[in-house]
Amino acid sequence: MSAAQLETLTRNWAPISTLICLPRSDADYTRLVALLDEITDEVGEDENHPLASFMDVLGTLVVGYETDHVPELV
Numbered sequence: 001m002s003a004a005q006l007e008t009l010t011r012n013w014a015p016i017s018t019l020i021c022l023p024r025s026d027a028d029y030t031r032l033v034a035l036l037d038e039i040t041d042e043v044g045e046d047e048n049h050p051l052a053s054f055m056d057v058l059g060t061l062v063v064g065y066e067t068d069h070v071p072e073l074v
Contacts, residue, residue: 023064032058032062
């Protein structure tokens with residue numbers, strides 16, 4: 001990562017970090033699921049959409065939390 005990229009990331013992380021985080025509570029999880037639903041509605045199945053990779057990241061965070069904290073339905 002270049003110094004310019006790191007500077008851009010640092011400048012833009014604060015507003016992004018309010019949207020995306022590692023879920024540590026049910027409230028974090030619920031918020032991420034709601035955000036994932038919104039992004040999924042926007043992106044749909046368009047793999048070329050600018051937010052498609054963001055949707056993937058949110059999905060990974062949600063599934064990780066579910067794996068550790070949500071009991072499986074039998």
